[in-house]
Amino acid sequence: MSSETLTPPRTASRSASVRLNPALILAVFAWWGLVALMIYWPDKPVGFAPPRFVAETHRVFFILAAALTLIVLFGRLLAIPKLLAPFQRGGRWLVALAILIGIWEAATAKLALLPAPFFAPPRALVEAWATDWFRLGDSVLNSLRLLALGFIFGSITGFITGVAIGWSRGLGYWVHPLLRFLGPVPSTALLPLSLYFFPSSFSAAVFLIALATWFPVTVLTWSGVASVDQRYYDVARTLGANTLFLVLRVAVPASLPQVFVGLFMGLGASFSVLVAAEMMGVKSGLGWYLQWAQGWAAYANMYGALIVMALLFSSLISLLFAIRDRSLAWQRGTVKW
Structure with missing residues (x-):
């Protein structure tokens, strides 16, 4: 054959x-x-x-x-x-x-x-x-510094507050009414009070950005911790887990998807507060640059700053999404940007 x-x-x-x-x-x-x-x-x-x-x-x-x-x-x-x-x-x-x-x-x-x-x-x-790249670049750097300080402080305090009231019903009894009363108030409405209580316009702007970030991070972290399946805790207790282990190794990881949603919402809110805060007494920043360009009728500079602002803020949200996809690989692609 x-x-x-x-x-x-x-x-x-x-x-x-x-x-x-x-x-x-x-x-x-x-x-x-x-x-x-x-x-x-x-x-x-x-x-x-x-x-x-x-x-x-x-x-x-x-x-x-x-x-x-x-x-x-x-x-x-x-x-x-x-x-x-x-x-x-x-x-x-x-x-x-x-x-x-x-x-x-x-x-x-x-x-x-x-x-x-x-x-x-x-x-x-x-x-x-x-012709104006130096002033615009300096404004971008100052806005990033202000945004980073406010967003980091607001995210940390919001995360801690959300975990605390999601885990402790006693603490939630006292904090929940304050959260419902003060949380929905726009941060920019507190601008006159913040300028009075804080020693400088920069520190007042950091406080307002942190406050705008704190509310959504707190609410969604609290929702994530409170919605964790009780069977997870029962299994961990059966294996001898203490309260600290239940919070750090069970409640927090299970609530991370909700935490990142709160971070996205807080970052978006912080952009609006950043521009408004920089228009009130800050000597440099994108909000200040927009006001300066409008005052001198330099509309081309204003449009150029708006384009830079859109690219910068979109890049920051994309970076946060990349961190989320890396941290929650099992949920990659469930939230689109």
């Missing part, structure tokens, strides 16, 4: 294994179209002074379009799915972003349909970041 030689099926080439999303291909053309619009459509003169940072703005968007093109080409030719994956998912957003920036450029710089200086063209943002 003759044996037949089995040959493996032909495998597709590596380059053919990566299929480009049509939206991603369209995004490349959209970004090059945006570059062409900016360079070849002349600006409409507005005011007496010539516009600044026009060539620099064109260069920035040319680099962005070239970078997107190179990523798509190298990812396709070298068959690197991980390189293309985020751009494949966000292809439609890249197209929409190019179209929106094109409309923004046309309505401000090219046609002057929107009144200046209230609506600044993209080159004004580039100018604001290029």
